[in-house]
Amino acid sequence: MATANPTLQSPGPTVGSRSFFAKLKEGDEIARLVTFVFAASVVLITLLLVYELWVNSVLPRQKFGLSFFVTQVWDPVMDEYGALPFVYGTLVTSVVALLIAVPLGIGASIFLAELAPPRISDTLQFFIDLLAAVPSVIYGLLGIFTVVPLMRTVIYPALNKPLGFLPIFKGPSYGVGFLTAGIVLAIMVIPYIISVSREVLLSVPRDQREAALALGSTRWESTWKVVVPFARTGIMGSIFLALARALGETMAVTMVIGNTPKISASLFAPGYSIAAVIANEFTEATGDLYLQSLIGLGLVLFLLTFVLNGLARILIIVTTQKGSKVAN
Amino acid sequence: MGARLRWRKFVSNFMLTMTGVCAFVSVIVLFLILGYLVFNGGTSVSWNFFTKLPTPVGETGGGMANAIVGSAKLLLAASLFGVPIGFLGGIYMAEFSGSTIASIVRYSADLLNGVPSIVVGIFAYSLVVLPFKHFSTLAGAFALGLMMIPITLRSTEEFLGAVPRMLREGAMALGASKWKTISTVIVPAAYRGILTAILLALARVAGETAPLLFTAFGNRFWSKGWGQPTASLPVMIYTYAVSPYEDWHRQAWAAGLVLLGLILIINILARTILSRGIAVPRG
Numbered sequence: 001m002a003t004a005n006p007t008l009q010s011p012g013p014t015v016g017s018r019s020f021f022a023k024l025k026e027g028d029e030i031a032r033l034v035t036f037v038f039a040a041s042v043v044l045i046t047l048l049l050v051y052e053l054w055v056n057s058v059l060p061r062q063k064f065g066l067s068f069f070v071t072q073v074w075d076p077v078m079d080e081y082g083a084l085p086f087v088y089g090t091l092v093t094s095v096v097a098l099l100i101a102v103p104l105g106i107g108a109s110i111f112l113a114e115l116a117p118p119r120i121s122d123t124l125q126f127f128i129d130l131l132a133a134v135p136s137v138i139y140g141l142l143g144i145f146t147v148v149p150l151m152r153t154v155i156y157p158a159l160n161k162p163l164g165f166l167p168i169f170k171g172p173s174y175g176v177g178f179l180t181a182g183i184v185l186a187i188m189v190i191p192y193i194i195s196v197s198r199e200v201l202l203s204v205p206r207d208q209r210e211a212a213l214a215l216g217s218t219r220w221e222s223t224w225k226v227v228v229p230f231a232r233t234g235i236m237g238s239i240f241l242a243l244a245r246a247l248g249e250t251m252a253v254t255m256v257i258g259n260t261p262k263i264s265a266s267l268f269a270p271g272y273s274i275a276a277v278i279a280n281e282f283t284e285a286t287g288d289l290y291l292q293s294l295i296g297l298g299l300v301l302f303l304l305t306f307v308l309n310g311l312a313r314i315l316i317i318v319t320t321q322k323g324s325k326v327a328n
Numbered sequence: 329m330g331a332r333l334r335w336r337k338f339v340s341n342f343m344l345t346m347t348g349v350c351a352f353v354s355v356i357v358l359f360l361i362l363g364y365l366v367f368n369g370g371t372s373v374s375w376n377f378f379t380k381l382p383t384p385v386g387e388t389g390g391g392m393a394n395a396i397v398g399s400a401k402l403l404l405a406a407s408l409f410g411v412p413i414g415f416l417g418g419i420y421m422a423e424f425s426g427s428t429i430a431s432i433v434r435y436s437a438d439l440l441n442g443v444p445s446i447v448v449g450i451f452a453y454s455l456v457v458l459p460f461k462h463f464s465t466l467a468g469a470f471a472l473g474l475m476m477i478p479i480t481l482r483s484t485e486e487f488l489g490a491v492p493r494m495l496r497e498g499a500m501a502l503g504a505s506k507w508k509t510i511s512t513v514i515v516p517a518a519y520r521g522i523l524t525a526i527l528l529a530l531a532r533v534a535g536e537t538a539p540l541l542f543t544a545f546g547n548r549f550w551s552k553g554w555g556q557p558t559a560s561l562p563v564m565i566y567t568y569a570v571s572p573y574e575d576w577h578r579q580a581w582a583a584g585l586v587l588l589g590l591i592l593i594i595n596i597l598a599r600t601i602l603s604r605g606i607a608v609p610r611g
């Protein structure tokens with residue numbers, strides 16, 4: 001009775017000895033119950049989200065099973081649905097994005113954490129935070145009107161002429177396509193990589209650097225051979241985080257990928273992504289199977305980002321804790 | 329040996345310079361974006377843009393008054409839904425919960441935070457749009473509010489947890505009940521930080537487009553109430569940008585400039601309030 005709330009963390013000898021009714025009168029129990037309801041509703045909403053995605057995608061699961069993921073046909077007229085072109089498009093654009101964003105992001109975070117004086121570092125980080133706040137539809141807008149023309153006039157000729165014999169740089173360019181979407185995605189995820197990597201690098205204990213410098217290594221050697229390996233897991237975490245963002249990104253990709261459900265080796269070819277097809281076709285989906293196939297795609301997207309976010313969080317926590325352990 | 333050392337020093341200087349270049353390139357993007365938006369949209373932001381309805385296809389002129397009001401309504405309703413859940417849930421997490429429940433709630437919130445926005449749209453569609461059988465402002469607000477919950481919750485928890493123990497003990501020693509302590513001492517001590525987080529959450533969902541596509545949908549006219557579909561700035565930018573009309577492109581730029589301007593202003597205000605350091609005295 002007196003220990004109606006044994007988990008009470010706060011100090012004070014009076015707390016334990018007050019009766020339940022006294023606490024009720026003072027509002028403590030009511031407050032606890034009310035706030036509990038709100039906290040619990042967060043869990044309920046999350047469960048409900050998973051449940052809704054699952055039950056509303058039962059038809060394609062029954063009809064196609066796992067072949068849903070290896071079928072290339074997406075034909076609403078014949079009521080045939082295969083996710084392969086979208087899965088392909090999502091993966092290719094995300095990989096392109098990471099290939100561009102990871103070196104740039106890690107380079108920038110090294111500069112911010114190791115080289116720049118705190119004031120400059122903080123100012124730049126402020127701009128990076130603002131960059132992360134730019135909505136994706138704005139990136140899409142700039143993608144359509146600046147990156148797409150740039151693609152046609154500069155990037156395509158530059159890559160197609162010398163490297164056109166490679167399948168990935170073959171064929172004509174329409175401006176929109178996998179590469180364009182990848183570039184826009186890269187610009188979007190760089191701030192995430194920088195912010196997290198910078199934090200992870202800053203958590204590397206000072207003596208690690210000093211020890212390396214004392215052994216006669218140059219500034220770069222101490223950074224690249226000591227500090228970065230120390231923070232490796234956390235940097236991996238930041239990359240996973242960025243990958244999860246890239247996979248789930250909708251608007252910017254929809255606006256520049258070309259929206260053609262085709263699998264092409266060429267990065268210049270137009271394609272489609274999971275999020276883009278949901279955005280474009282959801283309101284037009286007439287049949288149940290059509291709509292549920294789209295929701296099924298949403299479920300796939302959810303599971304992918306769920307796994308990646310989980311991994312990312314574990315990696316980041318492991319690294320920052322390693323830092324504080326060594327420091328103490 | 330001398331040559332080798334010189335080489336190592338050269339590599340060091342070169343690579344460190346490159347990291348600087350990376351940082352410069354990454355940050356310059358922000359100014360390029362702003363510059364492009366001002367250059368392309370600056371001349372189109374006029375009085376008409378804020379006061380007129382969109383004109384029919386093919387007719388030039390008109391504005392986005394309905395989308396601006398629509399966005400404001402969506403954000404208001406989203407805050408009314410998302411902020412109380414996040415805030416009160418956060419109070420429970422920081423002040424009342426045991427570690428098991430706290431970790432379950434924290435895990436759910438992080439999960440919810442990572443859900444792609446288009447999937448949030450699907451959820452709002454199946455939960456709000458389907459039962460009522462039509463798109464509505466409320467459905468859009470539900471989707472946006474949902475996205476505000478995890479940010480509000482986690483930051484409330486964090487900022488309340490950072491309030492110095494002494495304040496808590498002082499209130500308790502004066503005989504205040506736990507709730508009294510929370511409501512008159514702890515929350516006021518942390519409110520700046522929490523407010524910042526809520527503003528940032530608001531700024532984030534203000535630009536969200538994907539969850540609105542099939543919840544709030546869109547509307548060429550004034551929305552007739554909370555149960556009706558409504559236009560919103562982000563969705564307008566999207567539809568206008570992918571349209572084939574020159575005049576719509578012009579307006580998309582203008583809308584983009586207005587939207588980004590608002591979001592950046594909220595961000596800068598919120599972040600400077602927080603970084604002034606009076607927000608959370610660490611004890």
